[in-house]
Amino acid sequence: MTIATYLLGVFSALLTLGVVIEMLRRRRLRERHAVWWLLAGTLALLVGLFPDILGWAASLVGVAVPTNLIFFVSMAVLFLVSIQHSAELTDLETKTRVLAETAALQQLRIEELEKSIRKES
Amino acid sequence: MPSPFDGTLIVMPAFNEEEVVGNVVREVLGTFPGIHCLVVDDGSSDATSAEAAAAGAIVASLPFNLGVGGAMRVGFKYALEHGYANVIQIDSDGQHDPVGVPALIEQLETHDLVLGARFAGEGEYSVRGPRRWAMLMLSSILSRLAGTRLTDTTSGFRASGPRAVRLFAAHYPAEYLGDTVESLVIAARARLTVSQVAVAMRPRAGGRPSHNPFKAAIYLGRAVMALFIALLRPPVILPSEASTR
Secondary structure, eight states: OOHHHHHHHHHHHHHHHHHHHHHHHTTSSOHHHHHHHHHHHHHHHHHHHOTHHHHHHHHHHTOSSHHHHHHHHHHHHHHHHHHHHHHHHHHHHHHHHHHHHHHHHHHHHHHHHHHHHHHHO | OOOTTTTEEEEEEESSOTTTHHHHHHHHHHHSTTOEEEEEEOSOSSSHHHHHHHTTOEEEEOSSOOHHHHHHHHHHHHHHHTTOSEEEEOOTTSOBOGGGHHHHHHHTTTOSEEEEESSSSSSOOOOOHHHHHHHHHHHHHHHHHHTSOOSOTTOSOEEEOHHHHHHHHHHOOOSTTIIIIIHHHHHHHTTOOEEEEEOOBOOOSSSOOOOOHHHHHHHHHHHHHHHHHHHHSOOOOOOOSTTOO
């Protein structure tokens, strides 16, 4: 591994972590959504700084080519985040529907109240 | 007839508390005649709203669960719109003894935010293990930030004065643990003065606090994370009196 690829690994991990933390800071990202990205960024940084960890982890779980472990872990993280997003989306759709129902029923109540007030006066 | 409780609103976030919320509201209204009490029904699926209304509380029902922080935001906005100067948050499960309320109000004359602290000598209340470490760590860091000794930073029994009500109506965090930890960080950084008063706590009427060490460890982790992120964020500035809405 050349010094250039080593630096590339470290800097891209730092960039990821930096972006996530800055978005958290500006409230563009909620804690619960940031956890996965923070985890992935930290792992990438560790492997970037100490590439030997990768070989050790690969032999530990019996993966012959260490790079394949990277692909496996990244796909697993992306897969989990994607599932979480689908679940959150479902949740949000339910909530918007409930809000729309509440708004419609309140509109109806207001109109009926206005009608009954007009009748009385 | 003016009473010392004019301009004070009791806010109780309630989630599925039909068994106790009625009695808690009646106790508060009975102990302090003339005080107003707002129950924010946080998307309960039981008769919480009906019980609270029958007991004489003003009830705001959320269409779905928003958590304590979300429910308190409704309370603060209601207080601001209806001209209440102070907001006192009390749990709807009967854990907080309302006799502590006058002490909190008295302290509001000199401070913006007053916490009812469970470990400051009165009443019986104890926690152990990682949950205790989490609480100790939170209190030591938040005490330094607020410039005063705070022993119970996760207390849900607290009083907010006019400045705090204005700040919280706009900036109260709805995140998990945000309502206790991050709200203190926001208040301290907006240069609000914080103080604490010892209050007696009763064991909860229903259910028992969990002592599962695994859950407690997760709580510790989330508390550290909530505090870390709250400290990273830029300070909020107290909105001026004219632009509160």
